[in-house]
Amino acid sequence: MTLHVTNTLTGEKEPFEPRDPESVLLYYCGLTVSDPPHLGHARSWVHVDVMHRWLEYLGYDVRHVENFTDINEKIVARVGEDDLGEDELDVAETYIERTLADMRSLNLLRAEVYPRVSEHVPEIIDLVETLVEEGYAYESNGSVYFDVTSFEEYGKLSNQELDEIESQGDPDERSEKRHPADFALWKAGAVDESAVEEHRHEGVDHGGDPPAGETWESPWGEGRPGWHIECSAMSMTHLDETLDIHVGGRDLVFPHHENEVAQSEAATGQAFANYWLHCELFQMDDEKMSSSLGNFVTVDDAVDQWGTNVLRTFLTAGSYNSKQLYSDETIAEAEERWDRLERAYEAAVEAVDSPDARTKVEDASFREEIETARDAFVAAMNDDFNTREAQSALLSVATAINAHLEDRAEYDYRGLRDAVEALEELGDVLGLSFAGETTGTADLAGDVVDLVLEVREREREAGNYERADDLRDELQALGIEVQDTDDGATYRLPSGE
């Protein structure tokens, strides 16, 4: 069985065949770093991360590149705000650091490189020059625009006809353009002050004159790169002219990705990306979550509140390419799913490590259930990274473990060990970690809880159930879940600790 992916370019689910059978070139359209990342970004990151992990699981060498857009009016608009930075690149760097920290907290595999636009201006200028030379772009008042009519296939990614496409860019640009859909590859002059003004946060004192954005010298005079050209230049620089997979948010299909295709393919004469994958957006009540609507939860806050595993369970609870509802209910449900997995895992580990497990009981149907679940997981992931189905498979391992452990004095050691390994290995594909995030304080907390439970056990033995229940309630109030079992009480610390 091979991996199939849904390709936006063709609108169909196709078998995945990389150019080189051993490796995959994966490019992800990264962030414009003008605000703290929110859960919507995290959703895309996690799905790209899962793709990365699954491709590695299949044996590919994954070359993963993810850019940071550090040149943008919205970034300039933050200059002088709080202590973000003194100029455009300074502010960008502040947000890049935060973004990388958020990524770490989400347990994301690192990309090979995180290129920044500001460091690739020479490559961008080269690419624009090529396009001008080849007749795909023209200069106008010191700006350079891509001539959409020169690229026959313009519109093929978003499946639109040229005369149906409304104009792009701000009104001032329009007079400089030959066709309303032409887009800027290079913008003359300094940063657009009205755009900066528009993106300023209200009621914030930036102090002093309007900040200046970066500018660079070019064959067309001083200016700044256009928005779309950066991804083409950076992916070609760090990967190749043709990518295997290009991933991004659904909201970027038009105009951003459409323009990337046009300028890249016009310049190289080759396919820019063989597979275009698009991550769908969060749905909050009746609208999407987005920076511009301001209805977002930051990654930082979400990790603090839910912990990495719960969050990743939530973020992979739907397919990457279908919309997902964000609400207290849906995230709470994900927490239940994760808890169920973790409890089963812990119970299995405990059983495997117990003396009873040594007895050679063989439970054929138990072992078969684990195998079936593994197969189901692989099939689900190969079917366009169906993470929801993959979770189902994981949960069925949990159910098998619980059922095996139920009413049984002797355990199937090998079966349990296989189950534990399946959870660890397959969970890792989703970036879920059963290792337990133990820290010095968590260990100490554990010792203290043990102590309290010991006291409680004595009360129970003495028949003082009321006092025993009080202790349990007190622990519960602290988020510590106590469970009485035949072998004494066990507990779980709150997730995220």
Place this chain on the structure above:
RNA sequence: GCCAAGGUGGCAGAGUCCGGCCGAACGCAGCGGCCUGCAGAGCCGCCUACCGCCGGUUCAAAUCCGGCCCUUGGCUCCA
């Protein structure tokens, strides 16, 4: 208006590409039983789905074809 995605049980969400294993997965909520001093967790079982509407193709359709209704996203910065 144009382009795209989607409408499946109380919620959420797979399945639709390649029609029959779907009398519809997994989970949450709810109900019953077991277990338990009690609770939780767990196990076993139940529950709720004419798969948006209408028509067609077929021995057979949630799945294919046609029409209609509705929702969401893109067409302006956006993961």
